[in-house]
Amino acid sequence: MKTLQIESSVANGNSLNRAEGSSRARKNLHLQRYTSMMPGILLLLALSIFPSIYALVVSFQRWILTDPKGRKFIGFENYQDLLGNPAFWHSLRVTLTFVLLTVVIESILAYVLALIFFRPMPFHRIMRTLILVPMLTAPIVVGMLARFMFDSQFGIINTFSESLGLGRHDYLSGLNSAFLTIVIVDIWQWTPFLFLIFLAAMQSVPEELIEAVKLDGASRIHIITHIFIPLMKYPIIVGITLRLIDSFRVYDLIYATTRGGPINLTSTMSWSIYESGFKILNVGVASAYSAVFLVTVLLVSGVFLKKLSKEIDFTR
């Protein structure tokens, strides 16, 4: 133990000269520093690498849980089946549309909201806190609440739309409205998330800088485009990347409301994988689907992740 401190003080650039001891002992001590990391890292490895390899193997097998014939290697057949199935391409389109629509609209709304709340006003704090509530509500609860509020008979949204002269609609099962309704609910729940991040980022822009530019006669728009957006680049990228990753996951909301319907108009990739894996119990196809899904997520968020890894400052 005594030598351990010596080792670390040397590493810390402590000028005290104590570089004694055999190199083997030193190596041991070096390892000792990291022993506390082992359990956590082993758990992460056990639950990420191992299942990934397992899933990859299963994706090359015909394996339906209810089929007594069991498992058999079939090469790329699952992948061929999947990519040859129009339902897959439909799900891909639904997913990408969903992700794009939600993330873009949420970012814009959140930015505008952050601008509104940037400077203090009456009830500032309480309003800001209340806006955060949707984000803190479990997605499955939000889903149930949406189903209740959008109900065609007694839902309050229909009461509103009727009194506005828009008539009653079966929002969650209408062919034209189901997908958009899901998008709106997602926007309701997650705009506050980006709002919180954008607001925090805006408030970290130095006040003096804004004042100085104002004195120089810069317009409001100018301040936004030349000061806020460049200085907020990093938080904006972080926020959007996280939303992008999470938007692909949408499952709870669909489980509680449309279950992929009507027909398959809200059947996102997450939902399709769930159906093929846990309803049809075809785990072979579900595994192949998962692999394709993961690649899709990586491709789409990859652009942002690359930017992020360039900007990330590990010394923070």
Next chain:
Amino acid sequence: MNNKKLRSVDLLRLLLGVIATLFFIFPVIWMVMTGFKTGNQAFSNSSSFIFEPTLDNFHKVFFESNFKSALFTSFQTVSISVVFTILLASGIAYPMARFPSKRMDKLASWIISLRIVPPIVTIIPLFLLLKNVKLTGSMWSLVLVYTFMNIPLAVWLLRGFFKEVPREIEEAAELDGLDNKRIFFRIVLPISAPGVVATALLSFVFAWNDFLFANILSGATTRTATVGLTEFVTPVGTAWTTIMAAGTIVVIPVWIAALFAQKYLVRGLTMGSVK
């Protein structure tokens, strides 16, 4: 003139702010209100704001269903997983904060990259593997998965908090002859306690709100609260007022946790990358 114009801008901001607040809070208020209504009040006139509140639904939730045990399961599972998360994650985060190196940075990026994988991708092989060892339906499979799910977030947050502990204090302790373990438990941990608590609260929230893993991994006796909520929807009918009461109960612990961790919310939700 200028002054007057400015004031009208502020008025517009206030107006927009109020509208936005109402938009985001109204559905939640509606849920809580419906939880206190009778079936008739909720359905006969769907926009009734003034009504005589009743505790019937809450009574049903606690005494005429299995929801109470689902709440208990959730508390138990999530709390145990949070303890594991904090223990394992600080084990990783402390050396990372203390002995930074290129290799550590690589490890940190690998850990955060696990956050990208959608849960539905993880759950299929995990379900098959856990089924093989007969762990599906057991509380421990959920503890395991929640711990795994929260470690990346916790490592990144804790690393940030541990780095904020002044180096000089640690070095002084070292000169006093304390080993790494003691330095961590006696000095670093107490100093960064608020951050550690915030990390624990956020881990609690994420695990508590989970539905996907719980829906697939929990058995008949280990239903969590989020799964229990969906079980009020039966083929016979949907007890909406009861569901809204149960939903309110599910959400309250999260709101309380968030209130305590408010200061660290931005940091927590962005894995420490935005302060």
